[in-house]
Amino acid sequence: GYNTKILEGNIMKFAHLADTHLGYRQYGLIEREKDFYEVFEKIIDKIIEENVDFVIHSGDLFETARPSPMALLTSQKGLLKLKGAGIPMYAIAGNHDVVMRSGSIPPQVIFKKLGLKVISTINPTYLHDDIFIAGLPYFPASHSKAFKSKLAELSEKASHHDKSILVLHQGIHNYFDYQYELEISDIPDNFNYYALGHIHKYVNDNFGKGKLVYPGSCEIWKTSELEDYEKNGKGFVVVDMESSKPVIKRVKVDITREFIKKDLDFNNLEEDILAIKETIKNLDKKPILNLTINNVDGDVSHVYEIIQKELGDLTLMIRPNFNMLDLDEPIALPSDGKIGPKELLVERLEGYGNSDVTNLATDLY
16 A cells, blocks of 8 residues: 555646636527536546546636636536545636736635635645645736736745746737737746646647646637637646656547538538538537628528528527628729718628618618
């Protein structure tokens, strides 16, 4: 028994996940909220299978700082399972579950008794065996001066340890197209592993003497994540800290509902719809259908009605995008030679053949 414990102590493996967004009701659909819970439960089971020593959650455990009872219950069930397996979780608050108010506390603190160790500005460091774990909750760009000074303090403390992990929930400009809070040069380079959250795509990069990883979100939180999902899947990572540089293993977890992206041609609508029916008829759950209908030459609302009639019952939701035929042809100037935004708007919308839409658009303008 003693020898086994020594061997187990040498494993030094942990799971790293982020951006679970429990309680998110995508498109206002209760089914989508349940999908997020299901994936979280699958991930907890997989983490236990991986026989890790601890878990790091890098923020946005919840969709909101005031989670619903169901979101709280789901996280409680997951944490109880981990506790039963003797696996603690270290977590920070992300921008979704942090309350930007002095003295406020994130919902994560509710679960302290269940083995959840909250990394906060008040308590930013822990020691797990000989691994130094440091981190900070989400800081907006407007607080960057205070944030950088706190990072410098954590970096100094990490220099006294052989193995160290930095946990942050921030957008870094190298990996984030907009609204980032940090330049890569703002991050101290003396940690072995950088457990990041906030960016929903999977990133695994070398940085300093270690690895910088965004495990990505656990479900498709936005349609723009589809491309990364097809390439990298969703899930978490298992990190082995035994050697001098961490070894990363990606663990993919299937999301419970398919997101299907298809291009249709207005002139071939019937056949294209039949092909989609074939694709989706055997799925366990009704999919989300993202459709682009090209070369539309006629009333858009009529095309939408056809799609809804043929595919509506087979899908959870249809998200259509219509490309009008020759929409990009140059617009002829009116006879008086005057043209402004309002005239351009009316000209563009005429192809849709729906005066209500045109009137609404001009009223809004």
